[in-house]
Amino acid sequence: xxxxxxxxxxxxxxxxxxxxxxxxxxxxxxxxxxxxxxxxxxxxxxxxxxxxxxxxxxxxxxxxxxxxxxxxxxxxxxxxxxxxxxxxxxxxxxxxxxxxxxxxx
Amino acid sequence: xxxxxxxxxxxxxxxxxxxxxxxxxxxxxxxxxxxxxxxxxxxxxxxxxxxxxxxxxxxxxxxxxxxxxxxxxxxxxxxxxxxxxxxxxxxxxxxxxxxxxxxxx
DNA sequence: TATATCTATGTAGATCTCTACATGCAAGCG
DNA sequence: CGCTTGCATGTAGAGATCTACATAGATATA
Numbered sequence: 285x286x287x288x289x290x291x292x293x294x295x296x297x298x299x300x301x302x303x304x305x306x307x308x309x310x311x312x313x314x315x316x317x318x319x320x321x322x323x324x325x326x327x328x329x330x331x332x333x334x335x336x337x338x339x340x341x342x343x344x345x346x347x348x349x350x351x352x353x354x355x356x357x358x359x360x361x362x363x364x365x366x367x368x369x370x371x372x373x374x375x376x377x378x379x380x381x382x383x384x385x386x387x388x389x
Numbered sequence: 390x391x392x393x394x395x396x397x398x399x400x401x402x403x404x405x406x407x408x409x410x411x412x413x414x415x416x417x418x419x420x421x422x423x424x425x426x427x428x429x430x431x432x433x434x435x436x437x438x439x440x441x442x443x444x445x446x447x448x449x450x451x452x453x454x455x456x457x458x459x460x461x462x463x464x465x466x467x468x469x470x471x472x473x474x475x476x477x478x479x480x481x482x483x484x485x486x487x488x489x490x491x492x493x494x
Numbered sequence: 495t496a497t498a499t500c501t502a503t504g505t506a507g508a509t510c511t512c513t514a515c516a517t518g519c520a521a522g523c524g
Numbered sequence: 525c526g527c528t529t530g531c532a533t534g535t536a537g538a539g540a541t542c543t544a545c546a547t548a549g550a551t552a553t554a
Contacts, residue, residue: 321537329531351542
């Protein structure tokens with residue numbers, strides 16, 4: 285069973301946001317309403333603790349999209365596990381972030 | 390002889406800034422005092438006109454330096470030529486930006 | 495001269511990442 | 525119990541990139 289150190293509410297919320305789509309820091313800010321100064325340090329800690337893993341977007345993609353490059357985050361297995369545990373502890377968590385829907389019905 | 394279309398003063402200043410070191414947009418902003426909304430569109434035009442060429446910094450370097458990635462610019466031969474012509478037309482140009490010095494005497 | 499077009503600039507802000515430091519809180523230790 | 529130490533958070537802003545639109549200036553054309 286999960287003997288993982290429990291997540292803070294904020295960390296759980298960020299993991300939940302990442303898990304509801306293919307997201308990056310700026311979108312997590314928008315979805316959660318938390319300021320960048322909360323989000324980015326938290327992402328660093330989550331990555332340091334191996335709950336998430338980051339990869340930079342291809343620079344050619346950013347160029348083509350006419351914006352600065354993004355850093356995308358993925359949950360690791362350990363991250364999935366700890367999020368699942370957090371969802372059980374906070375039943376409302378799953379409703380806090382809108383699941384990224386498929387465009388077009 | 391230079392039958393090049395003449396540079397605007399701003400464009401010449403930006404080329405001059407780039408030529409005084411290994412620079413990127415943000416530094417050009419600082420050195421020239423011009424706002425980002427002037428600098429970045431101008432850089433795009435200069436690149437479109439083949440006076441400069443851009444290359445993204447390695448992402449691993451940006452990560453190691455704990456900051457967002459930079460886009461570096463280099464003058465092309467054509468850019469050097471047009472800058473040289475501009476320096477003759479505007480003798481003060483060369484004094485407007487400090488040459489990036491070698492650190493340590 | 496009047497009009498049309500084209501380009502550069504200015505204004506205003508969006509997009510995206512990151513830190514340094516202060517505070518607050520919890521855990522361990524004497 | 526009081527102290528230290530360590531971690532998470534909040535505050536405040538820096539570091540970088542980029543755009544869309546309005547206006548102004550230059551050039552061409554009728």
